[in-house]
Amino acid sequence: MLQLFKRHPNASITWAHLGLGRIVKPPVEYGKFFEKILADPELKHVNFDISWDEVAKYLTSSEQAVANTARIINLYPDRFLFGTDNVAPASQEKHLNVYHMYDPLWKMLTPEASYNVRLGNYERLFDAAAKxxxxxxxxxxxxxxxAPDYTPASGMRKE
Known part of the structure; x- marks a missing residue:
């Protein structure tokens, strides 16, 4: 995945759900994997979405998990976005469930990180996309x- 991201440095990429799926439990060293991506200057165009209750349950599963998540987001406040990713919520209360799952995290973020994750990064990314x-x-x-002479599905250039 990282090689794919590096081949497209001009694309604005938001990796949904931190790359997790409904039946994919994050590995123990998952935080280190993301820190490596966040620290890589060739991947500054890659952002991460922390939407979905399946993601929230892992990021808030313990005080240590919340602290680790807050530390990383506070270090890279311009690279994360929150979203609910609810499918047809029946009420506003249900719609806010995922948001409130993150209450322990919101309390540990700096004011800058909290603002950026909830609103600022959306404004910046969507305004830039419109331009x-x-x-x-x-x-x-x-x-x-x-039409280009060669357009492989893989994106790899023909040697």
Whole structure:
């Protein structure tokens, strides 16, 4: 996955659910894996989404898990986004369940990190995306494009 991310440095990538799935329990050293990504200058375009109750249950499973998560987010406050990722919640209360699962984490974040994770990073990323889309449209819409000679599904260049 990391090689794929590195091949596309101009893409804004948000890795949903910290890369976890419904039946994927994070390995013990998962935090170190993310710190490696966060510290890599070639991966500054990669952000992480902490939405979904399946993610929240791991990140808040113990005081140590919350402390580890807060430490990493506080070190890299511009790289994380919160979202609920609820499927058809029946009420506002149900919609906020995931948010409240993170209450212990919210208390341990710096004011800057707390703001960025909940709102600031969305504003920054979506505002930048809107500008990139408008620039792409201005450069490409209505203009003929030559198909590339080689476009593999893998994204790897032909040697």
């Amino acid at each position: 990139k889309v408008r620039a792409w449209e201005a450069a490409n819409v209505g203009k003929p494009k030559k």
